Structure formats: C-alpha cells, structure tokens
Amino acid sequence: MISLKGTLNVIDNSGALLVECVNVLKHKVNHGYGGVGDEIVCVVKRARPIPASALASTTAVKVKKGDVRRAVIVRTKKSFPRPDGRIVSFDDNAAVLLNNKKEMLGTRINGPVSAELRTRGWGKIVSLAPKVL
Amino acid sequence: MFRALCRRLSAVRKYSTTTAEYPFSKSVTASQPVLPPTDALRKGKGLMQHLSKTLVDPEKRHMVDVLFSRRHPERLPPGSVLTAYTGQAPFQFSGVLIAIRRRGPSTSFTLRNIVQRMGVEMQFFVNSPDLKRVEVIQRAGGGGGRQGRRMRRAKLFYLRDSPEKMTAISAGVRG
Numbered sequence: 001m002i003s004l005k006g007t008l009n010v011i012d013n014s015g016a017l018l019v020e021c022v023n024v025l026k027h028k029v030n031h032g033y034g035g036v037g038d039e040i041v042c043v044v045k046r047a048r049p050i051p052a053s054a055l056a057s058t059t060a061v062k063v064k065k066g067d068v069r070r071a072v073i074v075r076t077k078k079s080f081p082r083p084d085g086r087i088v089s090f091d092d093n094a095a096v097l098l099n100n101k102k103e104m105l106g107t108r109i110n111g112p113v114s115a116e117l118r119t120r121g122w123g124k125i126v127s128l129a130p131k132v133l
Numbered sequence: 134m135f136r137a138l139c140r141r142l143s144a145v146r147k148y149s150t151t152t153a154e155y156p157f158s159k160s161v162t163a164s165q166p167v168l169p170p171t172d173a174l175r176k177g178k179g180l181m182q183h184l185s186k187t188l189v190d191p192e193k194r195h196m197v198d199v200l201f202s203r204r205h206p207e208r209l210p211p212g213s214v215l216t217a218y219t220g221q222a223p224f225q226f227s228g229v230l231i232a233i234r235r236r237g238p239s240t241s242f243t244l245r246n247i248v249q250r251m252g253v254e255m256q257f258f259v260n261s262p263d264l265k266r267v268e269v270i271q272r273a274g275g276g277g278g279r280q281g282r283r284m285r286r287a288k289l290f291y292l293r294d295s296p297e298k299m300t301a302i303s304a305g306v307r308g
Contacts, residue, residue: 079256084221084263091252091293112248115222133223133253 001078002040003032008073008095011113012106015054015063016097018046019071034073035080037120039098042071061105063097069105071095072122074113074129088114088133096125104128188238189260196259196267201233201240209233212273212284212302215244217257218265226255227270229302231289245292247299273302 002008002021010016019042024034034040044067054060063069074096079089090112097105104124112131117123126132155161174183189197202208209215209230216227228244231254241258257264274283292299 075251079254082221084219085258085261086219086263087256089254110249112251112253131249133226133248133255 002034002073002093008093010097011094011109011111012096012104013108014061014097014106015050016044016047019043019095020045036073036076036114036116037122039070039072043068070098070100072098074117185237193260197240201235201242201259203235210273210284211287211289213269214271216268216270217244220263220265231292
C-alpha cells in the first residue's frame with residue numbers, strides 16, 4: 001500500500017537508491033494506494049554518484065537526487081492475497097525505475113520480486129529478476 | 134438418486150465400520166461416511182459443528198487434526214522448519230513456521246524465509262486445493278542447546294526484527 005510520501009528501495013542498477021512516492025498512476029481508484037505492479041511517480045531521494053563514463057555520454061541515463069521519475073512497485077511490506085489463496089508479504093517496499101514509455105531505466109535487478117508482476121504485464125522485469133516469489 | 138445413495142451408505146455404516154462403498158465404481162472409496170442432512174441441520178441447528186466435520190477434505194484431515202492442532206502430541210510447534218508444496222508458482226516454499234491461525238476448516242499457517250537477503254512471509258491455507266502437502270524439515274523443541282529449545286511464544290513475529298535468531302533456527306537445517 002504505497003501512497004504519497006511512501007519510500008521505496010530501488011533494486012535495479014539505474015543509480016537511484018531510495019525514492020519517495022508522489023502519485024500513484026492507477027485508473028478507477030479514489031484512494032491513492034498502489035500495490036505490486038502499479039506504476040508510480042516518484043522523487044529520487046538518494047542516488048549513487050553518476051560514474052564518469054555516464055557523465056561524459058549524452059545518451060546514458062543520469063539519475064540524480066531530486067529527479068522526478070516513474071517507477072513500478074515490485075515488492076510491498078503490506079501482505080497481499082494471491083488468486084491461489086496464498087498471502088505474501090516482503091520485508092521492505094521496492095521499486096524499479098521506468099521511463100515515460102514504461103521501459104526500464106536499469107539493466108539488472110538484484111533481489112526477489114513479487115510474482116504478481118507477471119499477471120500485471122511486467123514480463124521484462126520478471127525475466128530479469130533473480131528470484132520471483 | 135442422491136437419496137438412494139445416502140440410504141445405501143447409511144446401511145453400510147450400520148453394519149460395518151470400514152470405508153463406505155461407492156456403488157458406481159470399485160476404485161473409488163469414501164474414506165469418510167457421508168453425513169446426510171438431518172431435520173435439525175435443515176433448521177440450522179449444529180450447523181458449524183457439521184461444517185467443521187465435512188468442509189475439510191479427507192486428505193487434509195491429518196493437517197487440521199494433527200499437524201496444526203492445539204493439543205495433539207504430534208502437532209507442529211512454532212519454530213519448526215517446513216516446506217509447503219503448491220500447485221501454482223512458486224511451487225515450493227520453505228520457511229520457519231512463525232504463526233498458526235486455527236480456525237477449523239480455515240486453518241492457516243505462515244512461513245518466514247530469507248531469500249537473497251530479503252525476508253519473505255507466505256501464509257498458506259491448509260484446506261486450499263492449491264496446497265499439495267507439507268513436509269517437516271526440522272521440528273522445533275527437539276533437543277537441548279541453542280537450536281533445539283522450545284519456543285516460548287505461539288507467534289514468532291519477533292523474528293522479523295532479529296535475523297540472527299532466524300539463522301540460529303536454520304543453522305541445523307541442511308539445504
């Protein structure tokens with residue numbers, strides 16, 4: 001249940017470390033809560049220093065603190081039921097950064113992701129994740 | 134046809150205590166006699182007792198009556214390490230049993246595991262057709278020492294804050 005001011009760890013190699021949710025992009029919902037598989041607009045709160053090679057290049061994605069980016073939620077602390085009856089929860093909230101066209105900014109994911117991503121249409125993230133639970 | 138079946142099954146029950154016969158096939162056996170609805174039951178008297186006897190699948194009776202019961206000598210104490218096998222992905226999940234929610238047919242248990250440095254908790258419902266079987270890897274309260282001591286809590290939610298206690302439990306587990 002991520003909404004305004006909720007913080008999430010970034011688990012890809014885009015450079016960001018911690019993002020704060022600003023808006024949940026979810027149609028047909030009055031409350032602003034997002035779960036796994038929902039796209040959010042977020043502000044980068046903490047980022048890794050941009051490597052010199054990326055600074056020099058014009059095409060490389062440069063993610064720095066204060067950027068407003070899009071992300072998809074991949075893990076939540078709040079337990080959510082699965083269609084098969086199981087109820088799953090993780091120890092933290094995590095997200096993967098995206099661009100405006102719903103493509104990933106990073107190239108690798110470290111850490112497990114929720115299997116609900118597959119049913120919500122984020123197959124690329126599921127295929128890159130080392131563990132899908 | 135249902136009434137005729139009930140009559141035949143109740144007739145079998147009167148004379149023998151073995152499994153009831155299914156008149157239409159030799160390979161099928163009813164391991165539990167069918168309890169036909171009585172007049173009192175039709176009015177709603179004793180409904181919950183009837184449901185707690187009939188709603189649980191015969192294959193899951195062992196889990197509800199023995200493994201996750203309150204006082205059975207062979208019940209699983211919290212702190213045991215189990216593997217739950219399911220029909221949907223992920224097909225198996227191992228973890229420490231941190232909570233048992235005893236509600237008769239709606240009994241469920243929660244397993245906690247640390248996967249790639251991330252804690253994951255999964256709650257499985259015992260009577261669910263998706264849950265195939267539960268395998269006990271290590272029972273809690275086995276012997277003496279740091280690892281085998283009986284847990285003094287029914288719900289081990291304190292394990293969420295202490296990863297060192299989780300490793301102490303799983304130290305004796307192989308694989």
